[in-house]
Amino acid sequence: MLTDTKVRTAKPRPKSYKIADSNRLYLLVTPSGGKLWRWNYSYDGKQKSMAFGAYPIVSLADARGKRDEAVTILSEGRDPAIARKLKIEANIEAGRMTFERVAREWHGNSKAQWAKIHASDVIRSLERDVFPTIGALPIAQLTPPLVLGVLREIEARGAIETAKRVRQRISAVFVYGIAQGVVENDPAERLGKVLRPLRKGRQPAITDLNKLRQMIKDAEEDNARPITRLALRFLALTAVRPSELRGARWGEFEDLDGRKPLWRIPAARMKGDLDRKEEPDGDHLVPLARQSIAVLRALWPLTGEGELLFPSNRHTHRPMSENAIGYLLNRAGYHGHHVPHGFRAAFSTIMNEWAERQGKDHDRQVIDLMLAHVPREKVEGAYNRAAYLPRRRELAQIWADMLLKGLPAPAVLVERPAKMTNEWSRRIVPKPVARDFRFRRRSEAA
Incomplete structure (x- = not known):
């Protein structure tokens, strides 16, 4: 049998020669001084040989380990050389099965059961947050x-919530890979327990004016229904609650062609208990800036024949989905940074800071009134909801001028590419608006 000393001290000769070890393993010493491990074996009546590498890269102990592994395979009735070749090919193929490749297969297999917008959101989040880091790595090695x-x-x-959603999607890719036999376990399965918890309470909102303006620009440039883009802008301008926007009806607007355009949101649609909803003179009054009127003018050819300003893309008699604007913000990359309700916090923060810089502390009460906030010292039923209307109109215009500086006109939002999801969506192609356009009552239009 060989020893480490014999292997190390073996000298080259004019011709190659063998030094035998146990169980048909031997060291082949070449004239150039090379020392190669070889093993002879019989399979299916034929004499064969396998190479185990060169000394000293492969030590005597390593060579014996490779021989013993091959003997085990041989005892199972398999050819060790073929088994090794298949293993090498499997390793090469495993290297080709990158996370991105498996993830795209999973997405293609799953997207038929999802809404188109959701399917787009899923692959977009992987492309943005996952593929650049681990997409090119073999999935089995993650x-x-x-x-x-x-x-x-x-x-x-x-983006705490985004991290949690992405973990779920990564885990789903691994589950798919396990079913396909390209990976054995899911390393993302238990990571949810170590991620940062979601902040409870205040919803995420961008309260810096420049960043808010950029966010609106990014969202409006994303593919979406024109109605959704206009809804986003109208929400940003009016700072009402998203539920109040979704339920907006053309019949709630007054003097749209006059000098004092107003949106009167019925008390029954406002947030509050039953007493609040049944309160006389409890309507919330929203003075409209010029930019808000421009949004309504762009929207009128699309939905003016119906009751709702922002109807569902499938049922014109129902409000748009409560997630429509949120999905638009998410697709633009603001998931976890800003939600539709966040425009209220943005309006409050930016306008109160403006009032402080201008030395107009009294405007703080007016700003709260514009948000339908009732001061703590006031009794709900005794609160004058029509107070400071002229100043509220002025502040609404100041806000609109600051917010939309440098952003395109609403008509541009209508012309941008849209995601058409059904036959009704394809029918609402906007019509040209004449210069003498006027809002008409529905009875006049009929």
């Missing part, structure tokens, strides 16, 4: 720390 690193990067930018 570990929990590698996946956690991806999620920590998302958390670092403050």
Whole structure:
């Protein structure tokens, strides 16, 4: 039998020669001084040989281990050389099965059961947050720390909810890979327990004017129904609650062609208990800036024949989905940064800071009234909801001028590419608006 000393001290000769070890393993010493491990075996009546590598890269102990592994395979009735070749090919193929490749297969297999917008959101989040980091790595070699690193990067930018959603999607890719036999386990399965918890209470909102303006610009440039784009802008201008916007009806608007355009939201649609909803003179009054009127003018050819300003894309008699604007913000990359309700916080923060800079402390009460906030010292039923209307109109215009500086006219939003999801969506192609356009009552239009 060979020893480490014999292997190390073996000298080259004019011709190659063998030094035998146990169980047909031997060291082949070449004239050039090379020392190669070889093993002879019989399979299916034929004499064969396998190479186990060169000394000293492969030690005597390593060579014996390779021989013993081959003997085990041979005892199972398999050819060790073929088994090794198949293993090499499997390893090469495993290297080709990157996370991105498997993820795209999973997405293609799953998207038929999803809404088109959701399917687009899913692949977009992977392309933005996952593929750049681990997309090119073999899925079978990914570990929990590698996946956690991806999620920590998302958390670092403050997108806590996005990190949780992405973890779920990564885990779904691994489950698909397990079913396909390209990976054995899911390293993302238990990472949800170590992610940062969601902040409870205040909803995420961008309260910096420049960043808010950029967010609106990014969202409006994304593919969406024209109605959804206009709804986003009208929500930003009026700072009403999203539920109040969704239920808006053309019949709630007054003097749209006059000098004092107003949106009168019925008390029954406002947030509050039953007493609040039944309160006399409890309507919320929203003075409209010029930019808000421009949104309504662009919207009128699309939905003016119906009751609702912002109807569903499937049923014109129902309000748009409560998630429509939120999905638009998410697709624009603001998931976890700003939600539709966040425009109220943005309006309050920016306008109160403006009032402080201008030395107009009294405007703080007016701003609260514009948000339908009732001061704590006031009794709900005794609160004058029509107070300070002229000043509210002035502040609404100041807000609109600041917010939309540099942004395109609403008519541009209508002309941009839209996601058509059904036959009704294809029918609402906007019509040219004449210069002498006037809002008409529905009875006049008929």
